[in-house]
Structures are given as C-alpha cells and as structure tokens.
Amino acid sequence: MEILLSALVSGLLLGLVLALVAxxxxxxxxxxxxxNFAHGEFLMVGMYTGLLTAQGLGIDPLxxxxxxxxxxxxxxxxxxxxxxxxxxxxxxxxxxxxxxxLMLFLRNLALLIFGSEDRALHHxxxxxxxxxxxMGVIVSATKxxxxxxxxxxxxxxxxxxxxxxxxxxxxxxALNRSAARYMGIPTERxxxxxxxxxxxxxxxxGALIVNFWSVNPFIGLLFTMIAFAIVALGGFGSVPGAFFAxxxxxxxxxxxGFWDFFMFTFNADWMAKVPMTSFKYMWVYLAYFVIMVVxxxxxxxxxx
Amino acid sequence: METLKSALDFSDFPRLDxxxxxxxxxxxxxxxxxxxxxxxxxxxxxxxxFSLYGMGWNTIGGYGGQVDLGKAQxxxxxxxxxxxMLVRWDIPFWFSMPVGVCxxxxxxxxxxxxxxxxxxxxxxxxxxxxSLVLKDLFEVWDFVGAARGLEISPIKFPPPDFLRLIxxxxxxxxxxxxxxxxxxxxxxxWFRKSRLGFQLRAIKDNEEVARSxxxxxxxxxxxxxxxxxxxxxxxxxxxxxxxKNIEPEDTMSLDISILIALMxxxxxxxxxxxxxxxxxxxxxLKSYLKEWLGATAGLIGIDLILYAxxxxxxxxxxxxxxxxxxxxxxxxxx
Numbered sequence: 001m002e003i004l005l006s007a008l009v010s011g012l013l014l015g016l017v018l019a020l021v022a023x024x025x026x027x028x029x030x031x032x033x034x035x036n037f038a039h040g041e042f043l044m045v046g047m048y049t050g051l052l053t054a055q056g057l058g059i060d061p062l063x064x065x066x067x068x069x070x071x072x073x074x075x076x077x078x079x080x081x082x083x084x085x086x087x088x089x090x091x092x093x094x095x096x097x098x099x100x101x102l103m104l105f106l107r108n109l110a111l112l113i114f115g116s117e118d119r120a121l122h123h124x125x126x127x128x129x130x131x132x133x134x135m136g137v138i139v140s141a142t143k144x145x146x147x148x149x150x151x152x153x154x155x156x157x158x159x160x161x162x163x164x165x166x167x168x169x170x171x172x173x174a175l176n177r178s179a180a181r182y183m184g185i186p187t188e189r190x191x192x193x194x195x196x197x198x199x200x201x202x203x204x205x206g207a208l209i210v211n212f213w214s215v216n217p218f219i220g221l222l223f224t225m226i227a228f229a230i231v232a233l234g235g236f237g238s239v240p241g242a243f244f245a246x247x248x249x250x251x252x253x254x255x256x257g258f259w260d261f262f263m264f265t266f267n268a269d270w271m272a273k274v275p276m277t278s279f280k281y282m283w284v285y286l287a288y289f290v291i292m293v294v295x296x297x298x299x300x301x302x303x304x
Numbered sequence: 305m306e307t308l309k310s311a312l313d314f315s316d317f318p319r320l321d322x323x324x325x326x327x328x329x330x331x332x333x334x335x336x337x338x339x340x341x342x343x344x345x346x347x348x349x350x351x352x353x354f355s356l357y358g359m360g361w362n363t364i365g366g367y368g369g370q371v372d373l374g375k376a377q378x379x380x381x382x383x384x385x386x387x388x389m390l391v392r393w394d395i396p397f398w399f400s401m402p403v404g405v406c407x408x409x410x411x412x413x414x415x416x417x418x419x420x421x422x423x424x425x426x427x428x429x430x431x432x433x434x435s436l437v438l439k440d441l442f443e444v445w446d447f448v449g450a451a452r453g454l455e456i457s458p459i460k461f462p463p464p465d466f467l468r469l470i471x472x473x474x475x476x477x478x479x480x481x482x483x484x485x486x487x488x489x490x491x492x493x494w495f496r497k498s499r500l501g502f503q504l505r506a507i508k509d510n511e512e513v514a515r516s517x518x519x520x521x522x523x524x525x526x527x528x529x530x531x532x533x534x535x536x537x538x539x540x541x542x543x544x545x546x547x548k549n550i551e552p553e554d555t556m557s558l559d560i561s562i563l564i565a566l567m568x569x570x571x572x573x574x575x576x577x578x579x580x581x582x583x584x585x586x587x588x589l590k591s592y593l594k595e596w597l598g599a600t601a602g603l604i605g606i607d608l609i610l611y612a613x614x615x616x617x618x619x620x621x622x623x624x625x626x627x628x629x630x631x632x633x634x635x636x637x638x
Contacts, residue, residue: 035425086620093371094623096428097569100562101615108605108612116604217605221558225436228429282440285433292430293418 003264007257009139015250016147020205021223022230022242023157024198030174030237031194034084037099039227040220041106042199046072046206047215048114051121061121061211062145068207069200076199080192088191103220110217120214142211149208153201154243160197161239170194174237222281226253229288235297252283311494318634325577332482336475343595345474349546351587352481353539358567358579359488360535364528365565366573367501369508370420374431375564377438378533380556381408382540384442387454387550390461390468397469401541408537409530416526432558439556453551456544469545477546484538492576495531504528508574536564570618572627581626589614 025039036042046068053064079102087098131141160167172180173190181187213219230249234241314322335348357375364370385404389395415434422430443451456470463472471477495501503524506514515521544550554560563586571582593607622628 033425035429083616083620090619090623092424093365093369093565093569093573094619096371096373096425097562097566098616098619101612101619104608104612105616108608111605112609225433228433232426232429282437285437285440288433289418289430289437292422292426292433 003257004261006138007254007261008251010143010257011251011254012247013139013143013147013250014253015247016150017143017205017209017246018226018230018250018253019243019246020150020153020208021202022227022234022246023154023205023239024200024202025227026231026234026237026239026242027157027201028194028198029231030239031170032088032191034088034095035099035228036102036198037096037224038079038103038106038220039202040222040224041103041110042072042075042202043206043209043223044110044215044217044220045075045106046203047210047213047219048110048206049203050207050210051119051215054121061207062149065149065204065207068203072199072201072203072206073196074199075203076195076197077192079199080195084195085188085191103224107217107220114217116216116218118214118216121210140212146208146211150205153204154239157197157201158239166193170197225281225288226284229284229291232288233291249284249287252287253281255283307494310497311490314493321577329486332485336478342474343591345478347588347591349474349478349481350591351583352478352485353543354563354567354583354587355580356481356485356488356539357536357564358571358583359492360532360539361564362492362532362568362573362575362579363495363504363535364525364532366568366575366578367496367508368504368525368528369574370525370529371424371428371565372431372529372532373428373558373561373565374433374435375532375536376556376558376560377435378408378412378536379540379543379560380438380442380552381411382537383544383550383555384448384454386541386544387456388448390456390545391454396465396467397541397545398467401538404541405534405537408533408540412530412533413526416529420522420525420529432561435556435558435561439552442552442556449551451552453549453554456548458548469542470548477542481539481542481546484542488535489576489580496576500524500527505574566615568625569623570614570625572625572630575627578625578627585626586611586614 021039021043024042025036028034028036049068049071050061050064053059053067054061083098083102087095090098131139161171162168169180169185170190170193172183172185173187173194177187180190226249230242230245232245233248234243234245314325317325332348332352336345357379361372361375365372382401382404385407386397386400389400389403390397419427419430419434442448448454458470458472461468461470463470464476465471466476469477469480503514503519506517506519507521507524511521540555543555547554567582567586568579569582570586571580571584572578590607590611593610597606597610618625624631
C-alpha cells in the first residue's frame with residue numbers, strides 16, 4: 001500500500017512541475033500557432049541560471065527564481081524579435097525546422113560553455129531534506145516546494161490571462177488575430193509578450209527542477225517531448241488543460257512505481273522480469289501518439 | 305517499358321541543368337580513380353547515403369508537403385533486419401535488404417493509417433513520438449543486442465564478400481551506393497511525373513480541392529509514406545554493412561530524422577535536385593567542420609552551432625531552399 005501511495009504522490013508532485021514546464025509551450029502555441037522545439041532548451045537555460053546564480057552568489061536556490069524568470073523573459077523576447085518574427089512569414093516546414101535550429105544552437109552553445117558533465121545542486125535550504133507525510137509516504141522537500149510554487153505560478157498566469165487588461169489582449173490575439181488587430185491590439189507586441197511569458201514560465205520551472213534533477217546540455221529534448229505530450233493531452237493553447245494534463249503525465253511517468261506495487265501485491269514473478277524503468281519515457285511518447293490520433297483537440301482544447 | 309522511358313526522360317529540364325548534372329555524374333563515376341584521402345571517401349559515401357535519404361523524404365515531405373520527422377525508425381528497421389539476419393542466420397545482404405524493406409513498409413502502413421489523420425504540426429510531432437518509442441523498445445530488446453547494439457565481426461565474415469557486402473576498402477561500398485544513387489534518381493524522375501506525383505502536389509496545394517477532384521487523399525499519403533520508407537530502409541541496410549556496428553543511438557536518434565528532412569529542405573523540397581544539393585552542401589560542411597573545429601581546435605559543439613545557424617538562416621529567409629533561389633534568379637532573367 002505504501003508503494004502505491006508513494007508512487008501516486010510522487011507522480012502528482014512531478015506532474016505539477018511538468019505542467020509548469022508545458023505552460024510556456026501552450027501559451028506560445030495558443031497565441032501564434034507555432035511549435036517551439038527549443039522549449040526544452042529554454043528549460044535547460046533556466047536550470048543553468050538557477051544553478052549558477054545559487055552557486056555564484058551563495059544564496060538559496062529558491063531565491064534564484066526571479067533571476068531565472070528575468071533571463072527567460074529576455075531570452076524569449078530576443079528570440080522573437082531576432083528570429084521567430086522572420087519565421088512566421090514562411091511555410092510550416094520552415095517554422096518546424098527553424099525552431100529545431102534554435103534548439104541545436106542553444107544546446108551546443110551550452111555544451112561549448114559548460115561542458116558535457118552532469119551538474120547538480122548540493123546545498124540549499126531544502127536540498128536533501130525530506131519528511132514523512134503519514135502512511136509511510138516520504139516526500140522530498142524540494143519536490144514539495146517545487147509543486148507548490150508551480151501551482152502558485154499557474155494561478156498567477158490564469159489571473160493574468162483572465163483578469164488584467166494586457167492578459168485579455170493576449171487571449172484575444174490567441175482567439176482571433178485579425179479581429180484583435182481591428183480592435184487596436186498591437187498583435188506584434190502580443191507575440192513578443194507571449195514568447196517572453198512562455199520563456200519566463202519555463203525558465204522558472206527549470207530553476208525549480210534543478211533542485212532535484214541534475215543538469216547537462218542534452219537534457220532539453222526529453223522535456224520538450226514531455227511538454228508536447230502534456231500540451232497535446234490538455235489541448236493546444238489551453239492553460240487549465242496544461243495543468244490537468246500535467247498531473248496525468250506525471251502519473252504516466254510513475255508507471256514503473258505502480259508496476260512494482262502490482263508485482264508485490266500479486267507476487268507475480270514474471271512482472272519483475274520486465275525492465276519497466278527503461279520504458280519510463282516510452283509511455284509518455286506512446287500516450288502522446290494515442291491522444292493525438294484519438295482526440296487531436298485534447299481534453300480542453302479549443303484549437304484544432 | 306513506358307515507365308522506363310519516362311524515368312530516362314529528363315527533357316523538361318533546361319539544358320544547363322542537364323550539363324551540370326551530367327558532368328557531376330561523370331565526376332562521381334571517376335572519383336575513385338583520383339588520389340583521395342580515406343576521409344574524403346567516407347564523406348562521399350555519407351553524401352550519397354544522405355542524398356538517398358533525402359530523396360525518400362522528398363516524396364512525402366517535398367512533393368506531398370507532410371513534414372515527417374520520424375524517418376530514423378525506418379533506418380533502424382532496415383539496419384537491424386540486415387544485421388540480425390546476417391549475424392544470427394548468415395543470410396546475405398542482397399536477401400535481407402528486401403526483407404528489411406518489407407518489414408519497414410509493413411510498419412509504415414501500420415503507423416501511416418492513424419498518422420495521416422493528423423495534419424501539420426500534429427503530424428510532425430506524432431512522427432517524432434513513434435520514432436522515439438521504437439528506439440526505446442530496441443534499447444531494451446535483448447534479441448537485437450539492446451543498447452549495446454550488434455556488431456558484424458570481420459573475423460566471422462572475412463572480406464571481401466560481395467553477397468554479404470563486407471569489404472575492407474571503402475571503394476567497393478562507394479560503387480554500391482553510387483549504383484543505388486543513380487537508380488534513386490531515375491525512380492524520382494519517374495515519380496515526379498507519375499499519377500501519384502501529381503496527386504501529391506495537388507494535395508500539397510489544397511487538400512479539400514484535391515479531395516473534391518476524386519483523389520483518395522488518405523491512401524495517396526500512405527502510399528507515398530511507404531515509398532519514402534522503402535528508400536530509407538534500403539540505405540539503412542547499406543549503413544549496417546558499411547558501419548558494421550549498429551546501436552539504437554546512432555541509427556534511430558531524432559538527429560538522424562531531422563538531418564534527413566534538412567537535406568531536402570536546404571536544397572529545395574519538392575524538386576528533383578533539391579536533396580542532392582542539400583546533402584552536397586551539408587555533409588561535407590558537417591564532416592570538415594567537425595574535423596577542423598572539433599578535433600583540431602578542441603572546441604566541442606562549435607560545428608553544430610554553425611550548423612544550427614545555417615538552419616536558422618535558411619528557414620527564416622529562404623524556406624524554399626537553394627533550388628528556390630536558383631529558380632528566382634532564372635525567373636528574373638526571363
């Protein structure tokens with residue numbers, strides 16, 4: 001029973017963080033119908049920013065979030081005005097390969113600067129600490145904090161998109177670009193804002209993740225694919241969709257944990273022979289494929 | 305007979321194209337006679353392989369406009385079929401290669417049917433997902449050597465062996481892949497004038513109109529996907545015999561899929577010469593940049609940074625590729 005509960009809890013906590021990773025992708029896609037392959041690389045930038053600021057200034061990793069957010073916002077805006085703006089004129093093939101080029105560029109720049117070894121945080125207020133939340137379930141403090149902050153970020157983004165004037169303009173641009181322009185909304189600046197907000201949310205997620213996940217230049221692709229799966233499940237462009245889909249994908253990634261539970265419960269030896277942990281990410285890809293084929297709109301999607 | 309005549313008929317190209325293409329073909333044929341380094345030879349083989357991959361991608365991605373970013377799984381299927389059959393049952397290349405093509409095409413039908421219900425971005429990302437699932441499966445499947453991969457040992461199969469395609473010198477591999485290359489060009493020349501080729505261009509321009517003209521859009525796409533797969537799988541089988549040591553990471557990674565699409569994109573998707581031009585520029589650039597900047601200057605990753613910059617510039621400013629520029633210049637002259 002403990003195994004089941006701890007798998008459930010760790011899946012949900014991971015899911016909350018992953019939802020934050022996918023949030024940026026869904027904002028960008030919603031506003032301008034462009035799939036950002038470099039999304040995972042933005043996350044990697046956030047992870048390195050968090051790590052280096054914490055180590056360089058000697059402050060707690062959780063205090064680096066504003067720095068990471070600022071870097072992400074800047075990165076998104078610079079990418080938009082320097083590169084993405086030109087891509088939008090071309091066909092879809094060019095957009096896909098263009099953001100793929102951006103991904104290769106960022107990844108190899110990181111490789112050139114930081115080298116290929118794994119780096120992890122060893123110090124911090126919460127790093128390495130964990131506590132028992134009852135019924136034998138042990139949760140590491142970093143994951144709990146990351147999940148809590150992720151929920152807070154979601155609420156903030158939702159309020160921003162629905163309650164503020166500028167957020168409403170962003171939503172209007174996403175719903176109908178030309179109509180928004182007739183209403184006097186500067187759609188070009190809204191695009192840049194979407195890239196900035198998307199970049200900031202994903203780098204903040206990166207600075208949270210680096211608390212319990214080591215970073216190397218190649219980590220991006222995995223998170224890009226996970227974010228794609230979440231966005232597909234939740235519906236491209238939907239913020240609440242990304243939240244709930246993140247939870248589902250977090251649970252999917254915990255399938256090896258559930259597998260262990262069933263193995264012990266039914267005492268099934270054949271189940272022990274399946275190398276379940278090697279399939280961890282395969283389930284995410286498979287889930288993505290099945291969702292896309294069965295319900296391309298996703299759970300909450302309004303775009304197709 | 306009609307088919308062969310159509311395949312050999314290049315008369316709708318301007319004379320300049322034919323002169324350039326003909327002289328390049330002669331150059332490729334006599335290349336092994338000239339003194340060359342083994343590095344240059346390896347680059348040439350890579351170039352021919354990637355032109356063929358690009359030609360395959362060009363059918364579905366260029367003429368059909370469906371951005372397929374999962375071709376690496378078929379490279380893997382071809383490569384693994386050949387290697388497994390050779391290592392386990394001693395079945396030579398020329399028999400296992402068609403078997404590999406059959407497997408790959410079957411798998412492409414299984415995947416193509418659901419995949420082509422999707423469009424645009426959704427299709428592109430779904431193809432990536434399928435490719436990664438297959439790679440993950442191969443990494444834990446012991447029969448095909450799991451993540452370690454399989455090796456064709458030169459002791460067990462002493463070179464030279466034409467049936468099993470095991471040679472010591474690269475020249476023989478060059479001759480074989482050059483043969484495939486010419487066959488590929490002739491096939492593509494037939495394909496672009498075939499019924500399916502015209503149907504695909506209609507689908508690319510406007511799917512609804514194509515459907516209203518009575519084209520079975522879904523089936524046309526699946527058929528073309530299978531053709532692209534067959535191309536890729538043949539070269540995958542060749543790759544296995546040439547490299548002699550295959551593992552999931554080299555043969556089925558996303559980078560290979562993207563590289564394949566990039567060849568055709570850079571040269572000009574949807575044109576006969578596009579993939580060849582693209583591979584002719586990218587492959588030498590890649591291997592020489594790696595040699596000079598990566599190995600000599602010790603800057604890891606800088607070759608890929610330059611590479612990424614090229615991709616970004618091309619996709620932002622000339623999405624129709626180099627062939628697009630050539631045609632623009634020509635139109636201006638007239």
